[in-house]
Amino acid sequence: MRTANFAPANLADGSDVTLAAAPAYDLDAAVRHLSAAAQIRTISHQNPTDNESAEWDRLHAWLASTYPAAHAAMTRTILPNRTLVYHWPGSDAALAPIIVMAHQDVVPVTEGTEGDWKYPPFSGQIAEKAVWGRGTVDDKGSLVGLFEALEALATAGFQPKRGIYLVSGHDEEAGGSGAIAAAAKLKAEGVKAIFTIDEGSLVLTDTPVIDGPAIMIGIGEKGYATLRVTANAPGGHSSMPPAETGVTVLAKAVLAIADDPFPLELRGPGLSMIEALAAEKGGTTKMAVANRWLFAPLLKRQLADSPSTAAAFHTTIAPTMLEGSPKENVLPQSANALINYRIAPWNSSKDVMARAKAAVGDAKVDLGWVKPPREPSRISSTSSQGWKWIAAAARADAPEGVLTPTLVVAGTDSRSMEPVSEDVYRFMPMHFTLKEAGMIHGTNEHIAIDSFKRMIDFYARLIATSTG
Structure with a gap:
């Protein structure tokens, strides 16, 4: 009987990485900071002329005053369109830098649904062990989490050997022109990062096939x-x-x-994902995925039953x-x-x-x-040093999770970094169920304080390990 390789090819688990410890920080203060950021209405409307540009200026001033140590360590460039590019120089210019990303803007709240929210959508309410409000997940949770990590590192006297760039687009939710401009700036300066990390995927706690947690790291996007x-x-x-x-x-x-x-096709990052999950599940699932030459029609029928899963395969x-x-x-x-x-x-x-x-x-x-199409991104490595660092930092937070690459079916600003980065990854260490993931861009968006803490720790470990 012909048997295919059931484990994703060249999937490193980061076990050979020695992780740096996350520095100390005040979690209560960090939660208050996320609440404050959620109250700043950096809303990207479909028509940019409807945007309240003063809110972006307000956010920039707030970041500078809230994170003084990070701002002292890094230079800040505000592009004409209000996209932010920070640079923390490394002591060894021969080492390729890293790029970390999180966007500033949020989507609007659908008119007439404000009353459906448990707490007002721009209140930043701290309640029920969570921070509530538009953008707390997408993507101010990441933005504030990054700054909390950088502030803690700078306060502790951390000195990176490898340079750090933080890119924060102003219009990810409306096309991503800011990230395009930031990438052009970095390219003109000769930057070639070893990896880029942005939003895109997460730790799914009730992953189909295994009915348990999976660390899903996006290695490409549609x-x-x-x-x-x-x-x-x-x-x-x-x-x-x-x-x-x-x-x-x-x-x-x-x-x-x-x-x-x-048609659905069993290939690409989606295939790598089901191979990893099947290897964990074992039994007939593992056997079916290992023998796709025979069971491909059955697998495709099962994948087609869930639109969210099928999207990764066609x-x-x-x-x-x-x-x-x-x-x-x-x-x-x-x-x-x-x-x-x-x-x-x-x-x-x-x-x-x-x-x-x-x-x-x-x-x-x-x-x-309607507009020139955006082609699919390239697929990043699952054996590179950047992948290993990210995998190790993610596994430290979720040791029980199955590590798997995945395809991001939506779009992110990180695609624009391909010309200036060897690899581009899309991952936030938030722990969500499938149902909870549905609140992104929806009513009652909120992030659990536990997930927010995981995010800060992840970014701090990743930055300190990859650049220290």
Whole structure:
């Protein structure tokens, strides 16, 4: 019988890393600091002109006054768009630096849902052993956690041998132009980091397959593209409709595209993830994954049962917006639909366009991109020194967790660091259940104080170990 290798190839566990200890810090003060940061409304609206720019200035001033030792150790550059780039020089310029990231902006609270929150969304309420409010998880928890770690290290007299860059984008939730500008600045300065770490994945405590904790480190992220489908028609009065209107042509085209999904493929970071989980689970699960030549159809059916899991194994197609006539009794001269794609690492925007064109055939519609597509990121190593440092720091906090790479199906600012970093990783050491992960961008966003402490300790250990 043919048997495939069931363990992820070249997956290092960080066991050969000697971790530095996390320095002392005041957890109660750190919690109050996160509460204060959550009250600063750095909201990225879809239309940037709606943003309250003074809130970013307020956040920058607050960071400087709250973390004086870190600001004394690092130089700060505020880019014209309000993205922050900090640099703590290392004593050995020959050593490649590290880049740590967390963005400043948060998504809006959906209008009319404010009353659904247990505590006001911008109150930063400290209650029930947690800090509540928009951005406490995404991503001010990471931003404040990084500064708490850097402040503690600077206060303790830490002197890095390897340089440290902290990049904090101002508009991750609205396109990430800030991170692009920061990467351009670093590239112009000749920076080539040994690794970058940003948000993206976490410690999932009830991971499918093993029903237990897994340390899920993102080693890549999907691409992003939005397709506009346009049906042009003569228009006219709705009392005298032709056999086909612009709306019916559009509807058929959208259905044709959506009904021709990209197939699930057992490859890439998603495959590495299920290999690691199956190796832990053992039994028939391990056997099935090890013998994909036989059990691939069964595995794909099981993966397809969960949209959140299936997303890691194919390019997804999501019709999201429709636009037709401005009035109910008028036939539109132009009807439009937007279809959002998250592109798997083995596909490209060219593949997406080709599949959409084939699906609509000779339908009288025009296809075009809303914006230039963002291709999938490259896949980072699971055996590099950067991976080992991150894995070791994560395992110190969750020794019972199964270490696994994963694919981030959303987007992060870290993708922009690829030109200036050997590897890019996406991980926050928060402990969440699948249900709790659903509150990100949703109602009642909050971070448990225990998770916040884990985050500070993780960043402090990682920075001290990798640069000390």
